[in-house]
Amino acid sequence: MSETTATEKRSWRETWQKIAMGSALTSVLAVVAALIVGAILIAAADDQVQKTAGYFFARPTDFLWAVCSKVGSAYAALFQGAVINFGAASISEAFAPLMDTLSMSVPLIFAGLGLGMGFRAGLFNIGGQGQIIFGAIICGYIGFAVPMPPVLHMIVCVLGAFIGGALWGFIPGALKAWTGANEVIVTIMLNYIASYFLAFLLTLDAFQVPDSNVPVSPLIQSTARFPSFFGTRVDLGFVLAIAAAVGVWYLMERTTLGFSIRAVGLNPDAARTAGMSVPGSTIWVMVIAGGLAGLAATSQLLSSASATLTAGIASTFGVDAITVALLGRSKPLGTVLAGLLFGGLRAGGYLMQVLTDTPIDVILVLQSVIVLLIAAPPLVRAIFRLPDPERRKKKREKKALKAREAVA
Amino acid sequence: MKLELREVTKKFGDFTANDKISITVEEGQIHALLGENGAGKSTLMNVLYGLYQPDGGEILLDGKPVAFAGPGDAMAAGIGMVHQHFMLIPVFTVAENVVMGHEPTGPFGIIDVPKAREIVREISERFGFEVDPDAYVETLPVGVQQRVEIIKALSRQAKVLILDEPTAVLTPQETDELMQIMRQLKSQGTSIVFITHKLREVQEVADTITVIRRGKVVGEAAPTATQEELASMMVGRAVEMEVEKSPAKEGDVALSVGGLSLVERSGRALLEDISFDVRAGEILAVAGVQGNGQTELAETLMGLRRATAGSIRLDGQELADKNVHEIIDFGVGYIPEDRSKDGAIEEFSIAENLVLNQTRGEFSKHGSLRMGLIQKHSKELVEAYDIRTGSSNAELDTLSGGNQQKVVVARELSRNLKLLLAAQPTRGVDVGSIEFIHQQIVAERDKGTPVVIISTELDEVKALADRIAVMYRGRFVGIVPADTSREDLGLMMAGIMPGEKEAANE
Missing domain, CATH: 3.40.50.300 (P-loop containing nucleotide triphosphate hydrolases)
Structure with a gap:
């Protein structure tokens, strides 16, 4: 009797510890902390708040009311723009913001998955931007210049995006594997090369609208477009992104290649001694990660009727995806959730600016604060007064050891 | 100087690393602290050296209670420690290493190198070490580096010297020389606490032996005790020093x-x-x-x-x-x-470690891992090799060193x-x-x-x-x-x- 209660108590405690100490909670708390910082900024930038602060000691309620109403309305607008619009006339209109969020999260999920794989393999791949651009170059060229029947065209474009990104991932992977070149520096430099290479291509006649001098490609042909669902902004791209997340999970957790990749990431010496090829793993990871990042380009090129290949095609997805991967703890599910959050921030940010006159830069601050807190888990623990997981872990180990010894 | 530990207790959470340990080291004595890895020897010495704060008990020097907030206090009180892993800077000379932290300085804070050299030479001569003050530490054999550590401690007027597993890195000849140095130090009145798990060395050099097991003192022994007696005190049961084995039946x-x-x-x-x-x-x-x-x-x-x-x-x-x-x-x-x-x-589970180099074979099919088989395999091996763990899906680093090694052995022999x-x-x-x-x-x-x-x-x-x-x-x-x-x-x-x-x- 007493034994079962003790076991129950222990398992309950361990579960709690897992939640509390596990990095997932750090991620959630980082987001919460970022929202608080964002609220302070939103309030501080508001005229009404500034005015009421002037006579704070005379009528503090005015000030507090101004802060609450400002922050409340800004975040309400953010929510309304990202998830659901209660004032809409129809259900499909009410959920249109959520559809926007899903669609905006697609490139972040693709690129985040790729970068996260690299992180788990011990490779700090900063080259998401360049890999997206290269995916876009090949995908885009096939999309506007090579006529093909409908479904086939789309499939070839998607493959092209993967291959383009994979190629741009292979270069730093091979340089690292064969010469030991630092992947951080190589990928950063390759971002610039990809970016200027695209700018150069767009000056060529082959990449421009005939008889035009504007550095913008012709429209992507409609045969290559993703089918959308029920006329919303969500299309096959989102399904592919989720499928890619499942695929990455399976690859990392259930295949021998993923086993080697994780082993090499955690302990290259032991992996080598176990007969795994460290250079091989490095190259594979960079190729697959690059390909996934390349797929991010499809959402820019194949999701809209007016899509063209332009110099700004990759936006800041490559950089944002680093944050997404970090916030998602480099795991597929986490990356999807983080991608949705960031997609939501992007989607809701516009409405927040329009409705409440809140600068959209606040969104950028939110993202930056999240990165800062993720990168410094002790800071998050200090803010929320959480115990140190390392110490807890040691303690748990010692307790387990003691229990075992007592049994033996 | 006489060092006394009275009922020193150190807890990590609810784990008691040191449980009311009492030890007395007389002046000019070599006191061996004998125990298995993880018995709590190093924790005790870290308490003594001021790296950990004790949860109970007291430390007395010459009968006076002392409290150390850090190694600086311990050093000032005359306690020196030679760590198992040397705390030396390889590209500095012997003299520079010895005075590091307490550099004799001339005008404008410039290090007085001749003075530093003199300190090394003086101590070397007093104790019969042969150490060149101007040699770069990286060029010295391990045994001599250890001597540099000892000189470093002595240069700070250490009266009690703690040697933490000093022979782990030495050749048999160097070990003999170290024993000689320890006797020399003892004859000049330095007390030595000698931490080890090697029985022969203890018998050879110690005046008093304290055996520690699972954070507790299990007993004191005289150097005349046999190896079997000491070993059984350490592990709590008689251990076969020899492996039982029949003559080899050799084939081709x-x-x-x-x-x-x-x-x-x-x-x-x-x-x-x-x-x-x-x-x-x-x-x-x-x-x-x-x-x-x-x-x-x-x-x-x-x-x-x-x-x-x-x-x-x-x-x-x-x-x-x-x-x-x-x-x-x-x-x-x-x-x-x-x-x-x-x-x-270490971050992989026990089950994963048990197939670490075998995923190319029976544990995979068409490039996918056979999770069921891996689980079954690990359960069997955990059982057969007596790997002490709650679950074969626990991370390897939750195991003790011996059990981790059993995982490796099990994997290879299975x-x-x-x-x-x-x-x-x-x-x-x-x-x-x-x-x-x-x-x-x-x-x-x-x-x-x-x-x-x-x-x-x-x-x-x-x-x-x-x-x-x-x-x-x-x-x-x-x-x-x-x-x-x-x-x-x-x-x-x-x-x-x-x-x-x-x-x-x-």
């Missing part, structure tokens, strides 16, 4: 290594013309002082390094030009000398082997696990597998070997029968064949 030659050489690009030879045969059902132990090419030999046999010349034939198959995974898949089991670096992945190569198979492992691992290795031999053991522990070599090869500077000095005397083996470890010495003397 299975492993045949010929003219194996490994030369670095710089031209330095790490292995020179090594040749030996191992028969099926026989254990060949490679003895020698650490750093004489044993690591390189193991790595070359495993394909982790490419031999410059020579052949490695196992069951008629040439392995010298094969890759690591081909050699593993051919049936060579390998227990690497550094478990946490090469042998296992498949059909054509050769077992085990380097330092029981390093950092508790006595109970040592015994178990030794039995498993002998059992593998009795199945008819040729076994090569590489070990720097002479006790282990003597316990396991059917024949002993001794390595010195990348060469085999000779291969001798298992009953060769320790003295002769010691000579061979210094590169001298016993017969040759007599011949030279004539």
Whole structure:
């Protein structure tokens, strides 16, 4: 009797510890902390708040009311723009913001998955931007210049995006594997090369609208477009992104290649001694990660009727995806959730600016604060007064050891 | 100076690392603190050195209670510590290292190097050390580096010197010299706390022995106690110092290594013309002082390094030009000398570690892992090898060192082997696990597998070997029968064949 209660108590405690100490909670708390910082900024930038602060000691309620109403309305607008619009006339209109969020999260999920794989393999791949651009170059060229029947065209474009990104991932992977070149520096430099290479291509006649001098490609042909669902902004791209997340999970957790990749990431010496090829793993990871990042380009090129290949095609997805991967703890599910959050921030940010006159830069601050807190888990623990997981872990180990010894 | 610890208690959470430990170190005495790895010796010394704050009890120096907030306080009170891993800066000279932190300075804060040199010279002369104050530490042998650490402690007027596992890194000759130095220090009134788990050294040099087990003092012993008595106090039961094993039933030659050489690009030879045969059902132990090419030999046999010349034939198959995974898949089991670096992945689960080098074979199908089979495999091995864990899905680093090593041993012995190569198979492992691992290795031999053991522990070599090869500077000095005397083996470890010495003397 007493034994079962003790076991129950222990398992309950361990579960709690897992939640509390596990990095997932750090991620959630980082987001919460970022929202608080964002609220302070939103309030501080508001005229009404500034005015009421002037006579704070005379009528503090005015000030507090101004802060609450400002922050409340800004975040309400953010929510309304990202998830659901209660004032809409129809259900499909009410959920249109959520559809926007899903669609905006697609490139972040693709690129985040790729970068996260690299992180788990011990490779700090900063080259998401360049890999997206290269995916876009090949995908885009096939999309506007090579006529093909409908479904086939789309499939070839998607493959092209993967291959383009994979190629741009292979270069730093091979340089690292064969010469030991630092992947951080190589990928950063390759971002610039990809970016200027695209700018150069767009000056060529082959990449421009005939008889035009504007550095913008012709429209992507409609045969290559993703089918959308029920006329919303969500299309096959989102399904592919989720499928890619499942695929990455399976690859990392259930295949021998993923086993080697994780082993090499955690302990290259032991992996080598176990007969795994460290250079091989490095190259594979960079190729697959690059390909996934390349797929991010499809959402820019194949999701809209007016899509063209332009110099700004990759936006800041490559950089944002680093944050997404970090916030998602480099795991597929986490990356999807983080991608949705960031997609939501992007989607809701516009409405927040329009409705409440809140600068959209606040969104950028939110993202930056999240990165800062993720990168410094002790800071998050200090803010929320959480115990140190390392110490807890040691303690748990010692307790387990003691229990075992007592049994033996 | 007399050092007294009274009922010192140190807890980590609800784990009690030191439970009311009381020890008295008289002036000019060598007090050995004997215990297995993890018994709480180092924790106790860290409390004494001010690195940890005790949760109970008190520390007295010459009868006066003291409290240390940090190592600085401890040093000021006359306590010096020589850590197992030296705290020296390799690119500094001996003199610079010795005065570091307490530099004698001239005008404008410039370091007074002649003064520093003088300090080193003065202490060296007083205690009969031979240390050149201007030598760079990185150029010195390990034994001399240790002396630099001791000088460093003495230069701060240490009256009580704590030596934490000082012989772990030393050759037998250097160990003898250290014992000499310890006696010298003692005769000049320095008290020494000598932490170790090596029984012979304790008997040789200690005045008093305190045995610690699981954070408690289990008893005091006189240096006259036998090794068996001390060992049984350490582990709580009598331990067989020898492994029970029947004479080898040797078969045909299975492993045949010929003219194996490994030369670095710089031209330095790490292995020179090594040749030996191992028969099926026989254990060949490679003895020698650490750093004489044993690591390189193991790595070359495993394909982790490419031999410059020579052949490695196992069951008629040439392995010298094969890759690591081909050699593993051919049936060579390998227990690497550094478990946490090469042998296992601490963040992986026990189950994953148990198939770490076998996912190319039966544990995968069309590139996917067979999770059910991996689970079943790990449950069986956890049971068979008595790996003490709550779950085979727990991370490896939740296990004690001995159990981690059992995971590696279980993984390698659980498949059909054509050769077992085990380097330092029981390093950092508790006595109970040592015994178990030794039995498993002998059992593998009795199945008819040729076994090569590489070990720097002479006790282990003597316990396991059917024949002993001794390595010195990348060469085999000779291969001798298992009953060769320790003295002769010691000579061979210094590169001298016993017969040759007599011949030279004539």
